[in-house]
Amino acid sequence: MKIVDALLDMNTSPTSELAARYRADFPILNLKVNDKPLVYLDNAASSQMPQSVIDRLIRYQTTQHANIHRAVHYLSEIATREYETARRTLQHFINAREDREIIFTSGTTDAINLVMHGYGRKFIQSGDEIILTNLEHHSNIVPWQMLAEEKGATIRVVPINDAGELLVDEYEKLFNPRTRFVALTHVSNALGTINPIKSMIAFAHQQGVPVLIDGAQAAPHMKVDVQDLDCDFYAFSGHKLCGPTGIGILYGKAKLLESMQPFKGGGDMIASVTFEKTTYNTIPYKFEAGTPPIAAAIGFGAAIEYLSKIGLDAIAAYEHELLNYATEQIITIPGVHIIGNTRTKVAVLSFIIDGVHPHDVGTLLNQEGIAVRTGHHCAQPIMQRFKIPATSRASFAFYNTKAEINTLVEGIHSIQKVFS
Template structure:
């Protein structure tokens, strides 16, 4: 990676940005005869060469199963796996290593909390607060729990800009409230929620809060101690790392009180047919052989991001979002869904008279990758009375030329349907 600071200033030259983009080999491919314009980062971001190289190095010189062995490769693999955990601890500001649990991703992390905390502590008649902005992965597990336990879900509404109504949220709390599930950033709209204030409100009522941070971690500096959240989850594949690996932060005393989500090897201290004694944290929640290579690749992605700096990324993406919003808002027949003043670099839009799937198909012919559909956020689509949207989501390797290509692509789509 070349001179990082120079890349994230208003004076950054196209040549400087091209150096950074060169860290991501996939950005150089072509779709048919068109250069790839990758604007689907909210679904999955791309990996830099440094992460790819780290995965190859592990697989070719360090691969072995971890823990419970004394041979060289196992000791090396174990050390690298645990080093990745420490990198995640520092990245999110966790107090202790044991509060960092490796999972298969954000969805798995949320399910871990539902099974481990929810099934143990939530009973019939209890209430769980969610929001209209949640991804299905932070809705469906709690619906499953509510159905099993006879609990009830209450939902925080949003305004026409896609912002949560915090006063309405406060009014949902009562003596039956037992849990809050809350996204840090909406995957469908890009809205940044005021989670610190909302966590504080929940804690005034003695209610723990889980934060779905899948869309926040790639764009914002996260400090779980400053937020004082009880649980925080995110995935590597949205954070320039591999698929199949994610992380759950949990306050140690809550994790200690929870039952394991999965049983098997490594999550036990001892097993007899009469009784199993569970392992200490974090291994209590990491049954079986974990995705070792992916965890080490996750750590390499954190190293890469730390070199750039989340503050630099946030400032650059904010400028790119502003430029893209201005260009798209100026287009007749195009409407942006979700206009919060506090957003990450996500633009969901609809084009009059054209289904988003047709938009995505035609943009793909121009080499432009956007996501179309309900984005696993159907309550949001229902709120705005649209079946789906087209979503362009940006990362720090995107640039204004790609925004211009998107705008030109939208015009081409409109011309096709005007014929």
């Protein structure tokens, strides 16, 4: 948060050449859509992949591919080594204490479900309460609703104000002797709001309550230090961090992971099996049943190495510069309204145009080669809070440019002319 706050007051632009330096690393950005240069502004849904990650995936598939943890032959040993190296890369990326605290999953959704099944179903009982927030993605709502229905637990929700900020005082009032778990997002995918999770985690811990953080939208935009945050669980996905789809991680404190029941049963998550009894493997393997997405994990590690070389601080500074520029341009357009106006946000700009449905906005922008996200963004409670059906969302990455934002602004003006 200190880094982000400092960026808000920056008057200079030391990173303005970041896109020019790294844009060429992304071959898909040369694509044309409807005979127009692609302007890719849907990074909150999925970022693009640099050539170095693509090359790493090809190298694995052509020279290193085998199953892992199961054989002593050359290829299996190589694949196992590269897979575990990727785990250590992710450990260092978020400053986890041990590599065994990093569980490979298929993504953030899978990671949250793992905690719901492994921790929630074991420790949450009838009458217990789970705290969520009004800023959650569906993947951090639905699993807890399923658990609450099964166990007879209750969901409590932290409200937000008109700027899209959590009401932290109300959060603290929700705690009582029945509170057993907190699950909250680090950054809102629909609004870009950065939540004050460190202080919220500390307050929950004062009440003896563990906390899961959905970091899907935070990890691509800022440094994450799980030891500093002191969160109990932290989840994010590879495809939002210039990596492959189908891969993500769950960080969990070792003591908690060891106390949890497995989510899935099968090969590699066991120590021994008889028809009378199965004993489980140690963490992290207890939660990685079956053949994992080996290539995707290795590609994820390569993506993290790529981003680490650029530097998360430099990425955050440049993306905030883009966000400020886009906000300044769009907020002055009559009939266009930005949803979520907090100063503490990442490079996500969610907006509506008077008299135009967001789906029409997306369709017309696509004709100009501009890719934005339209809809409720798997965050329907936020839309209900602002009494709107959907928004158009432009989300920026370090390879985007101010010229692309100008193209977006021109596209918005063109849409208004169509509907005038």
